[in-house]
Amino acid sequence: MADSERRRPDPDRLLKQVEAQERNTGRGHLKIFLGYASGVGKSLRMLDEGRRRKLRGQDVVVAATQASTSPEVRKILESMEVIPPRIVNGVPAIDVAALLDRHPGLCLIDGLAYNNPPGSKHPHRWQDVEELRAAGIAVVTSINIQYIAERQREIEAVRGKSVSDSVPEAFIQTADEIEVVDATPEYCAARSIEGDQQRQLSELREIALVLAADVVDRQLEQYLHHQGSGAQLYGAHERILVCVTPRSSAREMIRRARRGADRFHGDLYVVYVEQDNLNEGDQRLIRENLDYAHEVKARVELLTADDPIEAILDFATQHGITQIFVGHSNQTGWTSRLRANPVERLVMEADGIDVRIFPNETVDA
Amino acid sequence: MPDRGKGKLRILLGYAAGVGKTYRMLEEAQHAKSAGRDVVIGYFEPHGRKDTIEKTEGLEVVPRRKIDYRGCEFEEMDTDAILLRKPQVCAVDEFPHTNIPGSPRVKRWEDVMVLIDAGIDVLTTMNIQHLESLNDQIRDITGIAVRETIPDWVMKQAEEVVLVDLPPRALLNRLQRGVIYGTEKAQRALDNFFKEPALAALREMALRQTAHEVEIRQGEENVRSHHSEPEARERILIHVTESPASTGLIRRGRRVADYLKADCFAVGVTPSADPVALEQHLEFARKLHIETRVLEGHNAAKTLVDFARRNSVTQIFLSKPPKRRFPFLGPRSVAMDVVRLAKDRQVTVVAERRPSI
Numbered sequence: 001m002a003d004s005e006r007r008r009p010d011p012d013r014l015l016k017q018v019e020a021q022e023r024n025t026g027r028g029h030l031k032i033f034l035g036y037a038s039g040v041g042k043s044l045r046m047l048d049e050g051r052r053r054k055l056r057g058q059d060v061v062v063a064a065t066q067a068s069t070s071p072e073v074r075k076i077l078e079s080m081e082v083i084p085p086r087i088v089n090g091v092p093a094i095d096v097a098a099l100l101d102r103h104p105g106l107c108l109i110d111g112l113a114y115n116n117p118p119g120s121k122h123p124h125r126w127q128d129v130e131e132l133r134a135a136g137i138a139v140v141t142s143i144n145i146q147y148i149a150e151r152q153r154e155i156e157a158v159r160g161k162s163v164s165d166s167v168p169e170a171f172i173q174t175a176d177e178i179e180v181v182d183a184t185p186e187y188c189a190a191r192s193i194e195g196d197q198q199r200q201l202s203e204l205r206e207i208a209l210v211l212a213a214d215v216v217d218r219q220l221e222q223y224l225h226h227q228g229s230g231a232q233l234y235g236a237h238e239r240i241l242v243c244v245t246p247r248s249s250a251r252e253m254i255r256r257a258r259r260g261a262d263r264f265h266g267d268l269y270v271v272y273v274e275q276d277n278l279n280e281g282d283q284r285l286i287r288e289n290l291d292y293a294h295e296v297k298a299r300v301e302l303l304t305a306d307d308p309i310e311a312i313l314d315f316a317t318q319h320g321i322t323q324i325f326v327g328h329s330n331q332t333g334w335t336s337r338l339r340a341n342p343v344e345r346l347v348m349e350a351d352g353i354d355v356r357i358f359p360n361e362t363v364d365a
Numbered sequence: 366m367p368d369r370g371k372g373k374l375r376i377l378l379g380y381a382a383g384v385g386k387t388y389r390m391l392e393e394a395q396h397a398k399s400a401g402r403d404v405v406i407g408y409f410e411p412h413g414r415k416d417t418i419e420k421t422e423g424l425e426v427v428p429r430r431k432i433d434y435r436g437c438e439f440e441e442m443d444t445d446a447i448l449l450r451k452p453q454v455c456a457v458d459e460f461p462h463t464n465i466p467g468s469p470r471v472k473r474w475e476d477v478m479v480l481i482d483a484g485i486d487v488l489t490t491m492n493i494q495h496l497e498s499l500n501d502q503i504r505d506i507t508g509i510a511v512r513e514t515i516p517d518w519v520m521k522q523a524e525e526v527v528l529v530d531l532p533p534r535a536l537l538n539r540l541q542r543g544v545i546y547g548t549e550k551a552q553r554a555l556d557n558f559f560k561e562p563a564l565a566a567l568r569e570m571a572l573r574q575t576a577h578e579v580e581i582r583q584g585e586e587n588v589r590s591h592h593s594e595p596e597a598r599e600r601i602l603i604h605v606t607e608s609p610a611s612t613g614l615i616r617r618g619r620r621v622a623d624y625l626k627a628d629c630f631a632v633g634v635t636p637s638a639d640p641v642a643l644e645q646h647l648e649f650a651r652k653l654h655i656e657t658r659v660l661e662g663h664n665a666a667k668t669l670v671d672f673a674r675r676n677s678v679t680q681i682f683l684s685k686p687p688k689r690r691f692p693f694l695g696p697r698s699v700a701m702d703v704v705r706l707a708k709d710r711q712v713t714v715v716a717e718r719r720p721s722i
Binding site: 199263344 | 502527562617624686
C-alpha cells in the first residue's frame with residue numbers, strides 16, 4: 001500500500017473538525033492562562049496582556065479580579081475600565097447583563113473557577129463565559145490546575161485536600177489558546193516553602209504542563225486533519241501501540257508499554273486483530289489480556305482484517321503511533337529463511353515508527 | 366544533579382525565537398538583584414528589542430571579549446572576566462551558542478559549566494530544538510537540521526528547567542508587528558520557520574520535555590505510575606554501524622534510555638566497511654555520555670547477540686534496514702538476522718523519522 005494512502009485523514013475526524021469550526025464561527029475568542037498554584041503570576045500576566053491589547057487599541061474591560069496584594073497588579077487595574085461584579089451574600093459574580101450591554105471587544109476575568117451565588121442565571125462562572133463568547137465577546141481568563149474537574153482526583157492525591165469549585169476539562173479544550181504560567185516553586189510567592197510542599201507543587205506543575213501539552217496536541221491534530229492532505233502527525237507526543245496475539249506474552253508487553261507511556265507522558269493503545277479458529281484456552285488468554293489492557297487504561301480496539309499487518313499499520317498511522325510493541329515470530333526452520341515472517345514485514349513496512357519486539361516468554365529480561 | 370559548592374543552573378526553555386526567554390531571564394535577574402544578590406549579565410543578545418533592552422537597566426554587564434577571526438572582530442562572553450568578577454548570579458543568553466574559533470572553549474554551555482564549577486549561579490536560555498536527542502524529530506517538523514545542540518546530560522545538570530510559554534498565534538502576531546525581528550527579516554522568518562503547526566508541535570515538545578524535567582527532579586520514589594512494583598533496570602545496547610542512520614539511532618536510544626532510566630551503551634562490530642565513519646559514530650555516542658565498545662566478528666549479528674547475552678542486555682536497538690526492490694534477494698540485513706537470533710531479548714528497530722506526505 002502506498003504511504004500517501006495511509007496518511008489520508010480519518011473522515012470521522014474531519015467531520016468533527018468541521019463541526020467544531022462551525023461551533024466556533026462568530027464566537028468570542030477564548031484564551032486561558034493556566035497555572036499550578038496561586039502566586040505563580042497568572043493574574044499579572046493576564047492583566048498585562050489586557051493592558052497591552054488596550055494600548056494597541058482594543059476595547060478591553062475587566063469583569064473580575066481577585067484579592068491581590070501585588071502593587072504591579074493594582075497599578076494595571078488603575079488604568080483599566082472595570083465592570084464591578086455583583087456581590088450576593090458576599091459571593092462575587094460577574095455582571096453578565098452589564099457586560100452584554102457594554103459589549104466590549106475583550107473581557108478579562110481573573111479566576112474562571114468560581115461558583116456563582118444562588119439565584120444566578122448560571123451556577124458556574126465558566127457558563128457565564130460561554131454566554132459572553134456566544135455574544136461575540138472575547139475572553140481572557142485564568143485558572144489553577146486543581147479546579148479542572150477531571151484532574152481533581154489526581155490532584156487531591158497530591159495535595160491531600162479538595163476544592164469544591166470546578167470547571168470541566170471539555171470547556172478548557174474549547175479555548176482557542178492556552179498559555180502555561182510556569183515558574184519553579186521557589187519563585188512562587190515570597191513565602192518560603194520546603195520539603196513536602198515543594199514536592200507537591202512540583203507534582204502539580206508536572207500535571208499542568210502535561211495538561212497543556214495534551215490540549216496543544218489535540219489542537220494540532222485537529223488543525224492537521226482540517227488541512228486534509230497534509231495530515232501527517234508530528235510525533236511530538238509518544239504513542240505506544242501493543243499488538244496482542246495468543247502467542248505473545250501480551251501481559252508483559254502491556255505492562256512495559258504502560259510504564260513507557262507514563263514515563264513519556266504519552267498514550268497507550270492495545271489492538272487485537274481478530275483471528276478465527278482460536279481454541280478455548282487462547283480465547284480466554286486474549287480476553288484476560290484485553291481486560292488487563294482496560295484495567296491499565298489503555299485504549300483498546302479490536303480489528304478485523306484479512307491482512308493483520310496492514311490493519312495494524314493503518315491503525316498506527318491514523319493514530320500517530322510512534323512505537324509498536326509486538327511479540328517475536330514463532331516461525332522457525334528452513335522455510336523462514338526464504339520468506340519474511342509477519343514481524344519482519346511489520347518492521348519493513350512501518351515508516352517512521354519504532355518496532356519493539358518482545359520475547360514470547362519472559363526469559364531473564 | 367547539582368553538587369554542593371557548585372553554582373545552580375537554571376534553564377529558561379522556549380520553543381522559538383520571540384517567546385520571551387531573554388525577557389524572562391532579565392526579569393529573573395532583576396528579581397534576584399532586588400532580593401539582594403550580586404547579579405551580572407555575562408552575555409545577552411538584544412536583537413534590537415526595545416522592551417528587552419529596557420529590562421537590563423540597573424544590571425551590571427561584564428564586557429564581552431573581542432576575538433579576531435579571519436580579519437573580522439567577533440564578540441563572545443568573557444568567561445575569565447566573569448570568574449574574576451565572581452558574582453553570585455550570572456545571566457547568560459543563548460546556552461547552545463557555538464563560540465568563534467580561537468575562543469577558549471568551543472561551546473557556550475562549556476563556558477557556563479566553568480562558571481557553575483566556580484560556584485556562580487547561572488540563568489540561561491535555550492529553545493527545545495537545540496536538545497540533542499530531539500534533533501531528528503525537529504528536522505522533520507521544521508525541515509531544518511539544527512547544528513548547535515545541547516547534549517541531554519547537560520540539561521540534566523540544571524537545578525531547574527522552566528518553560529517560557531506563548532501560544533503560536535501570539536508569537537506570529539508579535540512577529541508580524543515586527544517585535545521579534547526587524548520587519549524585513551520578519552517576512553523571511555514567517556515564510557520559513559514560523560509555520561503555525563510546526564510551532565505548535567515544537568511547543569508541545571517543550572511542554573512535555575519540561576514536564577519530564579520536573580518529574581525526574583522529584584526523585585525516583587515519586588514517579589507517578591500505574592505500577593509501583595520495583596522494576597529491574599533495563600540495559601539498552603545500541604548497534605552502531607558506518608551507516609549515516611546511526612546518529613539518529615544513537616539519539617533515539619539515548620532518549621529512550623533516559624526516559625526508562627536504563628543503562629545504555631553503544632557497540633560497533635569490526636571489520637567495518639567504513640571504519641572511519643564507524644569511529645565517528647562511536648565518538649558521537651561518547652559525546653552523549655554513552656559508553657562504547659568495539660567487538661570483532663565476521664558475523665555481526667551473531668557477535669552482537671552473543672555480546673548481549675553475556676552482558677545481560679535487555680533491549681537491542683537497531684536501525685531499520687533500507688528498503689530493497691527485491692527484498693529477499695541478496696544478503697540478509699544484520700538487523701533482520703538479529704531479530705531472528707535474539708528471540709530471547711527485546712529488539713527495537715528504529716525507523717528514521719521522516720514523515721512521507
